[in-house]
Amino acid sequence: MSNNIIIIDYGVGNLLSISQAVEKCGFKFSITSDEKTISQASHIILPGVGAFGYAMNELKKRNLDKIIIQSAKKGINILGICLGMQLLFNESSEFGSHKGLELVKGEVIPIPSIDSLKNILKIPNIGWYELQETENLELNKKNLLFDISYSKFVYFVHSFMCKPTNTKNILAYYDFSEIKIPAIVKKNNIYGCQFHPEKSGEVGLNIINNFCNFNE
């Protein structure tokens, strides 16, 4: 059975970029906000840029929060990208306190604006950083970083970071002025990338390809 890849359209985020990356990898996909179409997905991609509270509201307005949670419970492969990853968590403190999809335990907090040496950090952090894999990665059969043997630099742009309650959920982080920021998280069939794989050159395309190739 060929994979049924759905990119969720909820009015937030650059859908063209992610869809062109999926297409470049040779997969067919639909971009939709239709509940019925989403309920038939084998793979769901949840993009997103902008503010947490606003994005969560847009999901709710379209009743998409429930359908994503249902799909997650059914074991559908889900990939949240950037803000889409942050939405998987319990709550965020971006412009007030907002509840998320609560699929991965933990919270979303601001990147510290000062490092341990008292250097002031420029926020949003924008740029290419190398993924540092944790020992949790090897335990996974479904590996987003499968077959990428060269330096894994990927493109980040964010002001807030995820803080999973269970550090076993962190498969990779990156080092921002000695602050370890979770870059890939996973809980069962639910994945999140803090970076933009669709904007991370060949490395990013390989990550998207790996995700779209996941079996049940």
Next chain:
Amino acid sequence: MRNLRLIARMDIKGPNLIKGIHLEGLRIIGDPQFYAKKYYENGADEIIYIDIVASLYQRSKLTQIVKKTASNVFVPITVGGGIRSIEDVTDLLNSGADKVAINTAVVKNPDLISDVANKFGSQCMVLNIEAKKKSKDKWEVYTDCGREKTGKDVIEWVKEATSKGAGEILLTSIDNEGTQKGFDTELTKQVSKNTNIPVIASGGMGTIDHLYEVVINADADAVAIAHLLHYNKINLIDLRKKIIDKKIKVRIFEQ
């Protein structure tokens, strides 16, 4: 320490990639698609497109160019020139742009910065500054691609725009642009000092020492390179190696 970003800056007039000096005296380089793809394949960390006559004629023709580029260039694309409204921003983002760089319209209406930042996120709102030196430590903001004076002081404008939610600054020195004499390091330093958002130094790179100076002495987070790339005076792969030799941190690019 953050990693320095190497950005290919491509100024566009009509269908063509062009290059000028002091943002004037334009020469046609060629097809932007060809160059964007080449720079992507050589490891450009980002691409910037600026439609340099759009502001003058109050229109932007970049959507088609951006759309084509986004189908085979998988790094962030910033687009500027002639952007006047939320609708213009929406059109460009729907065409594959990741960020927009705005100068003239936000000088006229600074609240547009907050509007863009609130709707699309600060990371999307790049403040495009064209600066011309007035005295030793004073620079004036120009609009319409270096054609119009505004009377605004660059540093005051940086502070105001940062507080309104700009996420990044593309800082072009009109005096140095196209000259290969080096970046305006003092300008970049003063801007970096007065904001906590990333600053892209643009205009004047002729040698790797210029890059070193603006990064080490002026705290630039990124450099925009045009002339050296378009005239094939350096390629990005060699440049990246030389930067690493100088102990500046960048993305390691290998395929």
